[in-house]
Amino acid sequence: MSAPRGKAASPFKQPKAVWVVAFACVISFMGIGLVDPILPALAENLDATPSQVSLLFSSYLIVTAVAMLIVGWFSSRFGAKPTLVTGLSVIVVFSALAGASGSINGIVGFRAGWGLGNALFIATSLAVIVASASGGIGGAIILYETALGLGIAVGPLLGGELGAMSWRGPFFGVAVLMAIALVATLAFVPSLPKPERRTSPIAPLKALRHRGLLTMGIMALLYNWGFFTMLGYAPYPMELDAHQLGLVFTAWGLLVAAFSVFFAPRLQARWGTAPVLYANLLGLGVVMAVIAAGVDTPSTVIVAVIVSGAFIGINNTLTTQAVMLVSPVERPVASSAYGFLRFIGGGLAPYVAGKLADATDLGVPFYLGAATFLLAIPVLASGHGLLRRAEERPEQGPPVGPSLTPVGEAAPATGAKPPVLVAVGAHERAEGIVDAAARLARDTDSPLEVVHVQQTAVVEEQAVETEESDAARAAVTAHLDRLAARGVPATGQILTSVGDHAAAGRALARHAADVRARTVAVGRSPRGPVAQFADGGFTAALTHAAPCDVLLIDPSEAPRPLTPKTLPLLRTPS
CATH class of the missing domain: 1.20.1250.20 (MFS general substrate transporter like domains)
Incomplete structure (x- = not known):
């Protein structure tokens, strides 16, 4: 949300762990499309009917489906990295066995094992990339999207090239590439903390x-x-x-x-x-x-x-x-x-x-x-x-108050007065944004509400929380504590959204309508035009959807009203 001004962050400046998992994602996303070009060749070379060959998909996907019920339990019990390593290992073994098989029934059986490994890998990969990112969560998600696109597009191409030499080629190709990813995962992906609570296998x-x-x-x-x-x-x-x-x-x-x-x-x-x-x-x-x-x-x-x-x-x-x-x-x-x-x-x-x-x-x-x-x-x-x-109604938790003061004691008497909302994120200049919004609320005799939108990122068929609920609450509480220590009354609110940054902007706009906000204050995005195009624009979506004024806050400048015509000014930080 609000962000420091300066050089736009690159989504591709990430640690080795993120790149390793992204590489493995490319190979994993190749998995389904990789075999499509060789289906007729399999039927011809193994003297099989199309219905027999189709069982490659059935065994793979049915085992993946059943495995989806236990991957959450497995990951919460053993940790994300062991789950990744197990999934990669299973894929390496069973894709190689499929390539070495001499019968359609053997390939169908080995594809089932491949499906188990893929379920373990897919269910964990996005979460590991987000947890390992140091170049920004949004950038890590863009990198995951890039890996997804490459895998989907390159899989059939590679399958066609290898399949033109032999129907065994795509299977051995996956085994080799996933073996490289497995070694790199063991070497470069750090151990991540296990979840505090284990997931039940029947949940x-x-x-x-x-x-x-x-x-x-x-x-x-x-x-x-x-x-x-x-x-x-x-x-x-x-x-x-x-x-x-x-x-x-x-x-x-x-x-x-x-x-x-x-x-x-x-x-x-x-x-x-x-x-x-x-x-x-x-x-x-x-x-x-x-x-x-x-x-x-x-x-x-x-x-x-x-x-x-x-x-x-x-x-x-x-x-x-x-x-x-x-x-x-x-x-x-x-x-x-x-x-x-x-x-x-x-x-x-x-x-x-x-x-x-x-x-x-x-x-x-x-x-x-x-x-x-x-x-x-x-x-x-x-x-x-x-x-x-x-x-239409973004999910929101109870109001957040200063950690040392019960909710309500430090809050202004709202009455019928429309509040000033300030959108905050976790970054080095968020304090200046909040302070400027507090001055605006004081000057207009308005209540101040500090709002943070906790996002669930969705990439193709995967979803992951970009931050823990406790971390989101702590980010808001820290601002409220600082304001309360200076005698500035304020309340806090955490919203949730599903989708990209633009979805988060629309969630804040709906909340502004619900509380009849006077103004919504935001900071400048550091993500750059490429990232904002790929991952959606929070401020642009908010400005288009908000029923009230939206102000761009920069601690070193006077607040500026935002309209759809002035939004291009945000794309190049000054």
Whole structure:
């Protein structure tokens, strides 16, 4: 939020531990797309039917789904680094065994072990990157997004190149690259403290008793059914070799990454989560119906699959945000429960699609996939009210007061007077921002409220808290203590938001409307134009959405009112 003026922080100035895990993330995100270019080659070389080959996805995803129920317990018991190391080790062993196997059944079995390792790695990697970051949490998340995009886009390309030499190439390629990541993790990633409280292995299943989480999880199950039907069966009607398939799915992956990171948050800000998901699921249903109707025309299938990448990128991000918005349980537990349902859908789809294709023709599984996309719309609509209320009202805890004074004793008598809000973050010049806002509140005879927005970052299908609740409360309390010692009355408030920095800005704007704020005071962002574009602009979103004046506070200058026209001044710190 408020930030020091000076040279913009680079998201790529991070310690070795962050870079090591980011490298492993690239390889991990390659995992699914890597095998797509070799599916026809596997069927031909191992004398297997498409339905038998599709079990590579089913075994991988069903084991991943079941493993999602225990990864939280495992990580809380043994720690983040041991979980990462275990996951990487399992991937190395089982991907190598898959490459050495001589039968389709052997590969299917070894892919199941690969799925276990991937679940352990995926569930921990983003949290480790955030915990290890010293170049700024926002920068670490941008680096994770970059790794995700590279993995999704490069996976099919590498799979096509290695698969053109041998169908075993992609499996051995993953084993070698993950072995490098494993050694680097052991050498450079420090041990991180274990959570104070262990997660129960049955907590994710218990969490599904909550209507909102269950509704969004079922919607994700139906979405993933259609998605993995396409991923598992679209290569066959394209009639391309491994190299050409790699290029097709690389184009698809580029759209997935771009629309997930850049376009999904902006569409959500413009129209809201549910309306965008309705339109997106409808679009996916249409694309799948086009594939089904044109299954005998390779060019139609190729174009439709590439176009689907845009819809899939949007859906991956916004579905995760919807889950986190409506979930009443801890984020890791909600993530595990959601992961269980969505991977179950993805695992069952290729198996059922194979049976349908064997019994009928190749177009029928795609029609079923289109139907599951469309069926997800009324399921989402059944939870529309829950999602809308969660978006419109940011979650907030009880008011925060000075640590040595009970809440209320040092607070001003608010009455009908609109307060001055000051948004604070943890940085070296936050005190000056708060002091300037206190002078503004005194001069306008207004109550002062110190507000901190605690963010849950969402990247594709992963979510992580960017800070602990105790740390957020301590940051606000420290300002209130300092003000109370000088006889300046103030209260504090912690809000929570799900998404990027722009989502945090909109959460503060909604709070300003709720308390009928006179003014919201913010500092200058140090993140630079690239980071603000990639991770969303807190101040820009706040300025557009706030129902009151927004002032840019710099302790060395007079406060300046912000409007959409003056926002470009923030992009280059003076």
